[in-house]
Amino acid sequence: MALRVRKNKAVIPPACPIDEGVKLLGGAWTPHVIWFLSQQPRRFSELRKDIPGLSARVLSARLRQLQDRGVITRTPLSTSPPSVEYALTELGRELLPAITALVSVALKLNAKPRPR
């Protein structure tokens, strides 16, 4: 069989600031994590309890990427048993207005009976 190459998914990076912004909240549960951290710094297992259904694997992934993007800080504490505290950075807190704006539009849209 002639090895059909299938050049699928070949193309371009959009390289637009809009995408960057949306990617900040992109992954599953990301907004929840930011939301709970905005109320107070939290530890790993506290976040798991805060957000039922969120697996350790995904929480771990989200925390890492938020950290990489400078949205949250990670602070290991020398307690016994050892624990790690996560908190929003200054810039992270600046995401909150954007999130609440999104939410308020979503609420209005849900309220609408879809005029169609």
Add this chain to the structure above:
Amino acid sequence: MALRVRKNKAVIPPACPIDEGVKLLGGAWTPHVIWFLSQQPRRFSELRKDIPGLSARVLSARLRQLQDRGVITRTPLSTSPPSVEYALTELGRELLPAITALVSVALKLNAKPRPR
């Protein structure tokens, strides 16, 4: 072969307004579409030219879901050749502040040299 059922993906809807908000901008290219429509009403093929790399299939899907959510309107025009015009609704325009807020945070984050 014992038919392993694999109850994967079993659980819960978060049912949180935050998710709803994020879903408004969730799909690929969604923010781009909203952005270009915010500048002026546009036709299908104009949007395709505005956004290189966006396939007809996906543009079609995005337009439909934005329409279903009440963010944009779709107006077929009896021109020759026939064309269809898309525009933001009132509520759709309310998404713009949220988008720009997100973008401005993203720009600041990119500027940071990742303090580590």
Add this chain to the structure above:
DNA sequence: CCGGATCCATTTGGATACTG
């Protein structure tokens, strides 16, 4: 010109088990 249908590659993230 608009956009649906089909086919498929890539990505995402849930379940589970395990380690320091």
Add this chain to the structure above:
DNA sequence: CAGTATCCAAATGGATCCGG
């Protein structure tokens, strides 16, 4: 407690073809 590793199901979206 705080994660990491493996395995796999489902969702996403690109390419291409086709019909209204």
